[in-house]
Amino acid sequence: MSKVVRTIATTALVMLAFAAADVARGQVADAVRQAEQQRIDAVAKAVKPAIAIFSADGNGGGSGVVISPDGYALTNFHVVQPVGDYMQCGMADGRLYDAVLVSIDPTGDVALIKLFGRDDFPIAEMANSDDVQAGDWCFAVGNPFLLATNFEPTVTYGIVSGVHRYQEPAGTILEYTDCIQTDAAINPGNSGGPLFNAAGQLIGINGRGSFEKRGRVNVGLGYAISINQIKHFMGYLHSGRIVDHATLGATVDDDEEGRVVVSNILESSDAYRRGLRYSDEVVAFAGRTVDSPNAFKNVLGIYPKGWRVPLSFLRDGTRHDIHVRLTGVHAREELLAKTQQAPAEEAPPKRRPDKEDQPDQPDDEQPPANPHGEPAKVPDELRQYIQHRSGFANYYFNELNRTRVWNAFHDTAGDFAVLRGDWILSKGEEFTITLGDETSAIKTATTTISLDREKDLSEQLEPQGSGGMLAALHVWRRMLVEGPAAFGDVVYVGTAPLVGHAGLHDVLLGTYDVVEANFYFDPASGELRAVEMAPDPDADPCEIFLTDYREVAGTKVPHRMIVRHGDNVFLELEIESIQLSKSDKPEA
Amino acid sequence: MIRQRCRLQLVVVLLFCLGLHENTLQAAQSFAGTIDSVQPRMVKIYGAGGVRGLEPYQSGFLISADGHVLTAWSYVLDTETITIVLDDGRRFAAELLGADPRIEIAVLKIDAAELPFFDLNEAVDLNAGSRVLAFSNVFAVAAGNESVSVLHGSVAANTKLSARRGAYATTYHGLAYVLDAMTNNPGAAGGALTDRRGQLAGLLGKELRNSLDNTWLNYAIPIPEIRSSIDEILAGNSRPISSEPDRRRPIESVTLASLGIVLVPNVVAKTPPYVDRVLPDTPAAEAGILPDDLILFVNDRLVNSSKILRDELLYIDRIDEVRLVVQRQQQLIEVSLFAE
Numbered sequence: 001m002s003k004v005v006r007t008i009a010t011t012a013l014v015m016l017a018f019a020a021a022d023v024a025r026g027q028v029a030d031a032v033r034q035a036e037q038q039r040i041d042a043v044a045k046a047v048k049p050a051i052a053i054f055s056a057d058g059n060g061g062g063s064g065v066v067i068s069p070d071g072y073a074l075t076n077f078h079v080v081q082p083v084g085d086y087m088q089c090g091m092a093d094g095r096l097y098d099a100v101l102v103s104i105d106p107t108g109d110v111a112l113i114k115l116f117g118r119d120d121f122p123i124a125e126m127a128n129s130d131d132v133q134a135g136d137w138c139f140a141v142g143n144p145f146l147l148a149t150n151f152e153p154t155v156t157y158g159i160v161s162g163v164h165r166y167q168e169p170a171g172t173i174l175e176y177t178d179c180i181q182t183d184a185a186i187n188p189g190n191s192g193g194p195l196f197n198a199a200g201q202l203i204g205i206n207g208r209g210s211f212e213k214r215g216r217v218n219v220g221l222g223y224a225i226s227i228n229q230i231k232h233f234m235g236y237l238h239s240g241r242i243v244d245h246a247t248l249g250a251t252v253d254d255d256e257e258g259r260v261v262v263s264n265i266l267e268s269s270d271a272y273r274r275g276l277r278y279s280d281e282v283v284a285f286a287g288r289t290v291d292s293p294n295a296f297k298n299v300l301g302i303y304p305k306g307w308r309v310p311l312s313f314l315r316d317g318t319r320h321d322i323h324v325r326l327t328g329v330h331a332r333e334e335l336l337a338k339t340q341q342a343p344a345e346e347a348p349p350k351r352r353p354d355k356e357d358q359p360d361q362p363d364d365e366q367p368p369a370n371p372h373g374e375p376a377k378v379p380d381e382l383r384q385y386i387q388h389r390s391g392f393a394n395y396y397f398n399e400l401n402r403t404r405v406w407n408a409f410h411d412t413a414g415d416f417a418v419l420r421g422d423w424i425l426s427k428g429e430e431f432t433i434t435l436g437d438e439t440s441a442i443k444t445a446t447t448t449i450s451l452d453r454e455k456d457l458s459e460q461l462e463p464q465g466s467g468g469m470l471a472a473l474h475v476w477r478r479m480l481v482e483g484p485a486a487f488g489d490v491v492y493v494g495t496a497p498l499v500g501h502a503g504l505h506d507v508l509l510g511t512y513d514v515v516e517a518n519f520y521f522d523p524a525s526g527e528l529r530a531v532e533m534a535p536d537p538d539a540d541p542c543e544i545f546l547t548d549y550r551e552v553a554g555t556k557v558p559h560r561m562i563v564r565h566g567d568n569v570f571l572e573l574e575i576e577s578i579q580l581s582k583s584d585k586p587e588a
Numbered sequence: 589m590i591r592q593r594c595r596l597q598l599v600v601v602l603l604f605c606l607g608l609h610e611n612t613l614q615a616a617q618s619f620a621g622t623i624d625s626v627q628p629r630m631v632k633i634y635g636a637g638g639v640r641g642l643e644p645y646q647s648g649f650l651i652s653a654d655g656h657v658l659t660a661w662s663y664v665l666d667t668e669t670i671t672i673v674l675d676d677g678r679r680f681a682a683e684l685l686g687a688d689p690r691i692e693i694a695v696l697k698i699d700a701a702e703l704p705f706f707d708l709n710e711a712v713d714l715n716a717g718s719r720v721l722a723f724s725n726v727f728a729v730a731a732g733n734e735s736v737s738v739l740h741g742s743v744a745a746n747t748k749l750s751a752r753r754g755a756y757a758t759t760y761h762g763l764a765y766v767l768d769a770m771t772n773n774p775g776a777a778g779g780a781l782t783d784r785r786g787q788l789a790g791l792l793g794k795e796l797r798n799s800l801d802n803t804w805l806n807y808a809i810p811i812p813e814i815r816s817s818i819d820e821i822l823a824g825n826s827r828p829i830s831s832e833p834d835r836r837r838p839i840e841s842v843t844l845a846s847l848g849i850v851l852v853p854n855v856v857a858k859t860p861p862y863v864d865r866v867l868p869d870t871p872a873a874e875a876g877i878l879p880d881d882l883i884l885f886v887n888d889r890l891v892n893s894s895k896i897l898r899d900e901l902l903y904i905d906r907i908d909e910v911r912l913v914v915q916r917q918q919q920l921i922e923v924s925l926f927a928e
Contacts, residue, residue, distance in 0.1 A: 134738050135619030135721075159619060161737040165729060181729060183739040183769065198618070210727045210773070220739050220770030221727060254732070258677060292677065292732040 042200030043139065043155050048122035050153045050194060051075075051115070052090040052143035053099075055083035056377065063142030063153070063193025064089065064113065065124045065202060071097070071115035072238070074230060075192030076207040077104050080111040081339075085386045085394065086378045089115055090143075090151025091122075100385045103237045104393045106339045107175055107245040107329060108301070109207050110230055111192070112237040114397075116382065124194055127201035129226040132180055136160045140184045140206050140222070142193025153193075158184025166294040166301075167208065167223055175245070177301020179223045180204045186222025195224040202227050229302035235495025235504060236304050240397030242339050243494070244305040246326030252282055252296045260290050262313075268538040270325040273566065276313060283319070284312040305329070306507075306518075307496050323499055327537075336391060401492040405506045406484050408526030414555030416480040421581030423477055427574060433470075435477040442470055457513040458535035467542035467565035468515075472533035475517045476544065479510055479531075488512035495523070498530055500545065505529060528558075540566040553580045619721060619740070622786040627735045628675045628704040630780060631657055632725045633682070633696070636667035647724040647736065647779035647792065648672070648696065650705035651818070655680070655698035658818065659778035660794060661687045665694055666892065668857065672698050677733030686826030687892075688817040689884045690913065690920050691809065692760050693791065695821045706780065706788040708818065711811035714765055714789050718743045722771040722808070724779025724792055736779070741769025741806075749796075749807065757918045758796055764807040765790050772796060772806040781808035820888075828889050830899035838905035844898065846927035847910065848872040854894040861897040863914075871925040877914065884920070885913035 049066040051073055062079030066072070073089070080087070080101055089097045095117075102112040115121060132138075139157045147154060161183050167176035182195060186206045195204040204224030236243040249269020252260050259281045265272050282290050285299040286309040303309055305328040312321045330338070378386060389395035426432040432443045441450035442463065449462045451474060461468040484490035489511045495504035498520045505520040516537075520530040527549060534541035542565055546558035557580070561573040629650045637644030648659030657672060659665070670682040680698035687694035714720065720743060725736045743765045750761035765781065772795050779792035790808035797804050820826055829835050844851065848870020852862045861883040866872045883897055884890065887904065888911065891897040904910055906927050913922050 133618065133620035133623075134735060135621075135623040137618060159738065159740045161739055162729060162735060164734070167729075181737060210729070218770070219773055221729065221737065221773070292734070294731060294734065 039198070042196065042198060043141075044200075046124070046139070046141055046194070046196045046200040047092045047153050047155065049073075049124040050092060050141040051097075052146075052148055052151050052153065053079055053083065053113075053192065054088045054090065054146075056086055056088060061087075061143070061146055062189060062191040063206070065141075065194035065205070066091075066115065066121045067123055067126070067202075069121050069123060070119050071099070071117075071121050072102065073099070073113050073115055074194075074205050074237075075111050075113060076205065077106050077109045077111045078207070079192040080104065080113065086382060087113065089113075090148070092152055094151055096151070098379060098382055100382060100396075101394050102397045103240055103243055104339065105233055105237065105243040105245070106335065108225060108229065108233065108243075109176070110205065110225060110233065110237065111393075114385070116385075124196075124202040125200070126227050126231070127197055127199075127203050129180065129203045129228040132160055132163055132197065132203050132226075134160050134162050137198040138180075138182055138184055138195055138203065139198075140182070140186055140190055140193060140195050140224075142190040142206065144185070144187035144189040146189050156185040156187075156190075158182050161221065164295070164298050165223060166298050175301060176208055176223050176225060178226055178229060178298035179208075180226055182222050182224065183220045184222060185218040186224075187218045188216055190222070205230065226302070232302055232307070233304050233494075235506065236493065238397060238401055239492050239494045240392050240394045240399075240401075241491070241494075242335055242391060242393055244328040244330055244335055246300060246303050246305045246307065247329050248300060248311075248324060249327055250276060252290075252293055254293055258291075260293060260296055269327065270540075271311070271322075273540060274311075274322040274324055275320060276311070276322065276324070277315070280320075281314040282311065283314055284310070286310060300326075304494065304496070306493065308499060309497075332391065398492050401506075402484050402490060402508060405492060405508060405521050405526075408523075409521055409528055410526075412526040412556065413480075413528065413549070416555055416580070417483065418582055419553060419555070419580040420481055420583035422579075423581070424579040425573075425575045425577070427576045431573075433473060435473055437478075437481075440470055440474040440477070457515045461535060461542070463570075465565065465568075466563055466570045467540055468533055468535055469542050469544065469563050469570065471515065471535070472517065472531055472542045472544050472563075475510070475512060475515065475533055476531045478512060479517070479519060484508060484510070493518070496520075501529060542570075552578045555580065619738070619784065622721070622782075622784065623723075623735075623738050626721070626723055626780065626782060626786045629706050630675055630723050630725075630736045632673040632728070632730065632736065633657070633659055633664060633778065634671040634673070635664040635669070637664055643728070643774045645725065645728045645775050646777045647726075647775060649723070649778075649780045649788075650703050651695075651708055652705050653701065653703050655700040655703055656685070656705075656822065657682065657696040657698065658791060659694050659696060660791065661689050661692045661694040662777060662794065665696070666858065666860070670696060672696065673732065674700075674703070675733065675735060684892075686821030686824075687890050688814075688821065688826065689759065689890075689915065691762060691814050691817055692794065693809070693814050693817060695818060708788070708811060708815060710787065711815075712783055712787045712789050713810065713812070714743045714746065714783060716743050716745050718789075719784045720765075720767065720769075720789065720808075721782050721784060721786070722767070722769060722776070722779060722792060723782065724771070724773075724776035726771075726773045726776040726779070728775050739769045739771055741767050741771065744768045746810075757799060758794075759915070759918055759920060760793065760809065762813045763810055764793065764813075765810060767806040767808060770804075770806055771808070772804070825888065826890050828891060828896050828900050829903045830896065835903060837902050840906045842901045842904040842906055842908075842910055842927045844901065846871075846906065847925060848928070849877060851894050851897070858893040859895075861891060861894045871928060875912075875923040875925040876921075877912070877923065878916065881914040881916050881921075883912055883914050885911075887911050 051064040054061040060082045064073045064075035089099045097115040097117045099113045099115040104111045141153045162181040165179045165181045186209045190206050197203050206224045208223040210221035250265035250271050253263040262280045290296045308323050308325045311324050387395040423435040434441050439451045457471045479487050487510050491509045493507040493509045498505045508519045510517050518532040530545045532541040532543045545562040548560035549556040559575045563571040631648045633646050633648050646664045648657045651658045672680045672682045682696040682698050685695045685697045722739045730736045745766040749764045777794040781790035790810045793807045848867040849872045850865040852864045863881045886900045911924050
């Protein structure tokens with residue numbers, strides 16, 4: 001019996017202790033205080049890199065977030081479109097910084113800008129947005145209704161309402177794929193601003209809401225572009241280009257059994273060349289399971305044009321795993337036209353009650369009636385950072401990165417500019433490859449093939465089955481000797497994966513004669529890893545993977561080359577001897 | 589024995605204390621686990637609409653393992669083909685089992701088994717200040733096997749909607765949870781309101797706009813308010829008698845003419861039973877039936893077409909009372925009349 005009493009007493013004591021503890025803390029438990037403090041800390045950390053973007057003429061603006069100490073910042077395309085090349089950005093520290101446009105991704109509604117004035121900007125820490133789940137706490141930071149004249153951002157708290165959402169293109173070409181839906185208030189002016197998780201890590205860029213008959217204000221459904229999508233585009237976004245999204249060259253639909261099957265495919269597409277056919281069931285794409293057409297569109301929307309991604313499909317019960325190269329959604333002219341259309345013409349009417357989703361650019365953020373009126377005055381010290389060129393948002397940044405990549409290669413591989421004579425690559429009697437300024441040739445025990453300079457390079461795809469190995473090597477030597485400035489037209493594309501290598505590689509795209517060639521550089525070492533020469537955009541390129549770099553004539557050159565074409569390895573070249581001769585011609 | 593009981597008590601107390609501790613921690617935690625447990629019970633409903641800003645979709649949730657779905661009574665259900673898509677993406681043709689337009693609920697049935705569902709017996713009551721989650725396919729953001737949207741908020745008030753009659757046009761006048769979250773958007777009606785642990789508390793109502801100041805009210809109907817009506821529908825008491833094969837007809841039945849009601853011409857398969865004319869000096873005229881009234885119920889049984897109404901009258905003896913519920917704009921009016 002006494003034990004019962006003792007137990008009851010203990011029980012009472014324990015309960016009392018809890019109650020007393022609560023009273024002592026003013027009725028608030030430690031866990032609640034900790035949660036509150038965590039939230040305060042997360043907000044304090046997250047507001048620092050947030051920016052309020054203002055157009056120089058005072059019309060228009062939005063939000064953004066700084067992602068590098070030297071001032072690169074993310075925002076929406078639809079925020080910068082009416083603002084132009086030059087803008088001003090207010091930060092939580094109360095200061096106003098000058099910024100210029102770097103790149104735009106009109107389809108994904110993303111833009112990169114660069115702020116000036118510091119090299120120690122506070123930056124947002126990026127999360128893995130694939131870890132985000134419906135029900136997670138999150139908060140938006142930005143400048144809704146352009147409220148913050150002191151640049152102190154507004155914070156709106158909410159939960160994630162849904163993930164991997166697909167939102168059809170609205171109004172213009174903005175398509176939100178694989179986006180994060182939140183009930184945190186996203187209002188006009190929040191556009192381009194960051195969405196953070198509860199720890200204050202960046203998970204997305206806010207840019208769109210479901211607006212309907214209630215006017216252009218939040219109705220509990222906002223959408224953020226996932227930061228993982230933007231990570232894929234990050235290299236491209238530094239290129240100063242107008243960046244395009246991708247298509248597979250095939251469309252999918254769900255059949256009666258709910259399988260996702262190919263409903264249409266272009267015979268000119270890489271997917272077709274890799275074996276994908278009408279009515280094949282797509283089961284995985286870029287490492288993700290595909291169980292609905294939306295799931296497929298979600299994957300497609302987060303990769304840039306030109307990337308190669310794995311795709312798995314079922315045909316007659318057999319699984320096929322292929323790598324497909326994604327082509328651009330838009331033709332170059334089409335993308336330019338859509339991007340360059342005057343925002344005033346493109347902007348939706350002031351009220352469109354029956355339109356469900358629109359970029360949240362509010363009425364009071366509308367660009368001035370005449371966007372071609374007097375341009376905002378760019379400060380003199382910023383003029384050097386703005387260069388116009390067709391197809392580019394700001395060519396300055398393309399040249400900057402082209403130079404960066406080339407200098408890194410130069411630093412590791414040496415200077416080939418003086419080695420303008422013939423390059424002779426050989427292995428005993430087996431083969432001798434001679435690469436020169438004018439022509440190049442391959443000689444084996446039985447045959448000799450040379451390039452005919454009277455004909456286009458794209459017509460000389462010898463040796464047979466290689467897709468143009470000799471022409472690719474010729475182009476490779478030309479790039480090394482001439483450098484990107486003199487090779488032909490050379491553009492920094494961005495970063496892309498390279499089959500057989502981990503991580504992303506810097507890509508330079510060179511156009512010479514009538515062929516295009518991609519040069520893949522390892523960003524860590526600066527080494528040139530591969531050359532891909534495409535004689536025709538609708539044909540498989542010749543790919544030459546370059547390894548086993550050794551010293552020759554004060555430079556480093558690859559002694560092993562793997563030549564691939566389509567699905568096959570055409571040749572593995574083990575080179576015993578490389579001679580790089582200096583120009584035999586007198587200097588001009 | 590006693591010792592065992594003591595231990596049990598201690599364990600209970602400790603669990604209680606741990607529980608308290610856990611609750612406070614939840615203040616900061618993600619709702620992801622809760623949401624995962626609720627989502628399999630949510631459904632997307634597709635039906636009539638698609639014109640003049642009437643969205644052809646709404647939300648619902650399973651209330652039995654055999655495929656009973658609770659949703660809001662609306663024009664979306666006014667069609668022969670109602671489609672229900674489960675959280676796992678499976679599609680079903682749904683049958684309208686019954687409805688109670690007075691409280692704007694309907695129960696649908698799909699042919700399926702062993703489904704996860706909300707047990708109405710376990711529905712919880714909420715107070716003002718309770719934190720809630722609202723699950724719905726608002727704006728049809730989710731399709732196929734995509735999970736419906738979840739919004740969070742609190743109960744702002746536990747009150748009667750009739751308090752604002754006049755300003756807010758609504759048929760439902762009963763108790764409602766008024767919410768501080770924007771839960772009642774297009775397509776959200778019929779969604780589930782749960783507490784923060786995912787326990788069912790209410791049914792999300794329709795969009796409700798104040799015609800005077802163009803503000804919008806978000807509300808959910810508490811389950812206890814609609815429970816008896818759901819049970820009536822499940823018991824088959826809301827279905828037309830004419831749908832029951834072995835029911836006997838009286839020798840002399842009530843007819844529309846004997847009531848003095850002329851309906852609008854029966855032109856389509858499911859012409860709604862709108863009153864076209866009321867003949868003078870007839871029971872209908874005396875009872876105050878007016879042209880354009882929509883007849884919803886005959887003797888508590890739902891009649892959602894002219895044909896069903898005519899069939900239903902065949903089962904009422906000419907000497908018996910006829911109770912009608914008619915909708916006149918946003919008002920529901922009950923009348924009782926006897927045939928001539």
